[in-house]
Structure formats: C-alpha cells, structure tokens
Amino acid sequence: MYDERNEASQFENFDTIYMHERELQSKLEKVEVAYVKTVEKYGEYSDLRSFMEYVRTVEKLFIEDGFRKHSLDQSKHELIEIKIKLLAKNSSMSEDALNLMYDYFKKAGQSVDRIYAVTEELLGKNAGNPDRQDFILYVRDIFVNFLNAEKENIGVDELKNRLIEARMKVLASDGNPDLLSLEKIYSEFRELLNNN
Numbered sequence: 444m445y446d447e448r449n450e451a452s453q454f455e456n457f458d459t460i461y462m463h464e465r466e467l468q469s470k471l472e473k474v475e476v477a478y479v480k481t482v483e484k485y486g487e488y489s490d491l492r493s494f495m496e497y498v499r500t501v502e503k504l505f506i507e508d509g510f511r512k513h514s515l516d517q518s519k520h521e522l523i524e525i526k527i528k529l530l531a532k533n534s535s536m537s538e539d540a541l542n543l544m545y546d547y548f549k550k551a552g553q554s555v556d557r558i559y560a561v562t563e564e565l566l567g568k569n570a571g572n573p574d575r576q577d578f579i580l581y582v583r584d585i586f587v588n589f590l591n592a593e594k595e596n597i598g599v600d601e602l603k604n605r606l607i608e609a610r611m612k613v614l615a616s617d618g619n620p621d622l623l624s625l626e627k628i629y630s631e632f633r634e635l636l637n638n639n
Contacts, residue, residue, distance in 0.1 A: 467510045474502045477635035485628055490620050497610055498632055500525055505599050515602075519589045522606075523582055534574050541578060548582050558586045577613070584609035 478499040485491045501522070508518045523545055531538035544565055551557040562583040569575040588609060592602040607629060615622040 463510065467507065470506045471503055473636055473639040474499060474506065476639050477632050480635050481628060481632045484631075488620065490614060491624070491628060494610065494614055494620075494625055494628070495632065498607060498629060501603055501606055502636070505603055509599065515589055515593060519585055522585055526578065526581055530574070530578060536574060536578070540575075544575070544579060545582060548586055551586070553590060555587055555590060558583060558590070580613045581610070584613065 478495055481495050482492055485495070504518060504521055504525070507513075508521070513521075527538055527541040527545065530536050530541055547565060548558065548561055551561045562579055565579045566576055569579065584606065588602060588605045591597075592605070597605075611622055611625040611629070614620060615625055
C-alpha cells in the first residue's frame with residue numbers, strides 16, 4: 444500500500460542530508476582556501492609547509508568528525524592513522540613499525556605519566572632517527588591533549604588549539620622555525636579561515 448506521508452518524509456530526510464553535506468563541503472573548502480593562500484605566502488619553507496599541512500589536517504578532521512558525530516577517541520585514532528599512512532608513503536618507515544609504536548602508546552592507558560614514560564622509552568630506542576622521534580612526539584602530544592580534553596571537559600576548538608600549539612613547540616624546539624613565526628602563520632591562517 445502506497446503511503447504518501449512516508450514518501451514525503453523520505454524526501455524531507457534527503458533534503459536535510461543534502462543540506463548537511465553541502466554545509467560540510469563548504470566548511471572544508473574554506474579550510475582548503477585558507478591553506479592554499481597561506482602556503483602560497485610561506486610555502487618555500489618546507490617546515491612551514493609541513494606545519495600548514497598538519498593544521499589543514501586537524502581542521503578538516505574536526506569539521507568532518509563534528510558533522511559525523513565522531514567521538515574524541517575516533518578523532519584521536521584518525522589523526523594518528525593519517526600520520527602513519529603519510530609517513531609510510533613519504534619516508535623509509537614502514538607502516539608496521541609505526542603501528543607498533545602506536546600500539547605501545549595505546550597500552551599506556553589513561554595516565555599522562557605513563558604516556559611520558561612510553562615516550563622517553565621509545566625516544567631512547569629510536570635515538571638517531573629524527574623521523575621516528577618526530578612521530579613519537581606527534582603521538583605523545585595527541586594522546587596527552589586528548590586525555591586532558593576528556594579530563595577537563597574542554598571543547599573541540601580548545602582541543603584543536605592545544606594540538607596545534609603542541610605541534611608548534613615540537614617544530615620550534617631547535618629554533619628553526621621559531622615559535623613566533625609559526626604562531627604568526629597560524630594566526631594568519633585562522634584569519635583567512637574566518638574571513639572566507
């Protein structure tokens with residue numbers, strides 16, 4: 444038996460989903476435009492380009508996860524999985540080796556002290572391999588910031604800022620690039636994002 448109300452409801456649901464997806468795509472496009480403009484201005488510096496790729500990834504991930512109603516745990520996992528895939532593709536590190544390090548962090552549990560202990564142990568085992576050490580610090584910062592976000596019940600925007608600040612500190616730890624330059628670039632990116 445044909446139900447006219449059910450058919451109308453299906454079309455309304457489709458319209459809602461379509462509008463939802465359009466809004467998502469619009470926000471993702473704004474991130475991409477802000478990224479491109481920032482890279483055009485600072486792209487000749489490889490560290491700065493790498494930083495902007497990280498910022499773009501974080502922004503897009505949280506936009507998508509907000510629309511898809513993903514948990515913080517899913518977001519954390521996605522950030523690390525994206526990094527693993529990129530590193531395995533663009534470096535001599537294998538996906539298996541990176542996943543082993545990630546698994547080691549997962550075993551640390553819900554303790555910041557344990558996360559830092561795992562970090563020190565892995566850094567020691569990977570001394571002389573700056574790419575692996577960078578990955579270890581990347582995972583540490585994600586684990587610590589997500590754990591603190593849950594404990595402190597902070598919002599997604601504050602978590603994004605903390606993740607990006609942590610990344611800036613790691614990148615600037617040797618003074619090249621310097622922290623002020625990274626903060627300026629991130630500020631310009633945010634301004635472009637808000638003005639699009």
